[in-house]
Amino acid sequence: MHQIDCPWCGVRDETEFQYQGDATVIRPAPDASEETFFKYVYVRDNPKGWHTEWWHHLGGCRQWVKVVRHTVSHEIHATGRAQDKLPVPDEGPKS
Amino acid sequence: MVERAPDFVAVTPLGDFEPFTRGAGDGVGVNLSVQPARAMVQLFARNGKADDVAKNLKLEARPGQATICKNFVTFPLSSGQWLLVSNADDPEKFAPAIEKKISGIGYISEQSDARICIRVSGLKARDLMSRGCRLDLHESVISKGFCAQTQMAQVGVLIHQVDDAPIYDLYVYAGFAKPFWQWLIDISSQFGISAENKGE
Ligand SMILES: [Zn+2]
Numbered sequence: 303m304h305q306i307d308c309p310w311c312g313v314r315d316e317t318e319f320q321y322q323g324d325a326t327v328i329r330p331a332p333d334a335s336e337e338t339f340f341k342y343v344y345v346r347d348n349p350k351g352w353h354t355e356w357w358h359h360l361g362g363c364r365q366w367v368k369v370v371r372h373t374v375s376h377e378i379h380a381t382g383r384a385q386d387k388l389p390v391p392d393e394g395p396k397s
Numbered sequence: 398m399v400e401r402a403p404d405f406v407a408v409t410p411l412g413d414f415e416p417f418t419r420g421a422g423d424g425v426g427v428n429l430s431v432q433p434a435r436a437m438v439q440l441f442a443r444n445g446k447a448d449d450v451a452k453n454l455k456l457e458a459r460p461g462q463a464t465i466c467k468n469f470v471t472f473p474l475s476s477g478q479w480l481l482v483s484n485a486d487d488p489e490k491f492a493p494a495i496e497k498k499i500s501g502i503g504y505i506s507e508q509s510d511a512r513i514c515i516r517v518s519g520l521k522a523r524d525l526m527s528r529g530c531r532l533d534l535h536e537s538v539i540s541k542g543f544c545a546q547t548q549m550a551q552v553g554v555l556i557h558q559v560d561d562a563p564i565y566d567l568y569v570y571a572g573f574a575k576p577f578w579q580w581l582i583d584i585s586s587q588f589g590i591s592a593e594n595k596g597e
Pocket of ligand 1: 362363
């Protein structure tokens, strides 16, 4: 069970949030190729390690929260607002 | 002959239950009271104008704290967003009055009848809340005036601690009111319940 520190609401239980995937993908230019758009919509990495991702705080403030989480240990390194740039650690989790 | 449309009757989702008292071992531990319908608006600040809106209406912009204003109570819902609940008797005047005060810096959405309010009080009120609410409501952590949006029984709820007795007001969306009410009754039954209906 995660506890996620929402920048607006404070620390809340995972059940209030909905996972929304990779927060690092950027929409291609409108004239980009079909293949580029296909990758943008459907293709995601599945990293073993730190992952910057969206969690939608549906049961609270309804804002999108950016979270840096380790996909093996589930440690949460940082959370922030959508526009925040969050630091991603070089190495594995502390524990 | 033109057929006449049926006359519609305004009802609240919890309008049709009879008040009851059902004691448990130690008598009645929890009082549940459906509150009268109130005019409500949701208020949004335009980009970068949250502070101006808060100043114009003299409201708290930070999360977690309700503001008691002259004729209404305000709950911060999110950054630059509030729910305003009127205490006045002229519901149709509420939204236009608020709109006038934030003209150009914010906008409103009329929300009357969108949520119903259930007041939870009694000796076991906090025990009852701890059954379904994942927030820490202990008296050492929060007090009178606290408010937060969260979920209870998977239903979105706005919690307002009205008094340190404690008394809580739970604002629930009308469409979820009935199952939520049923759930409240179920988990309250071990404490003994008195349920009253002030809705109309
Ligand atoms: Zn939040």
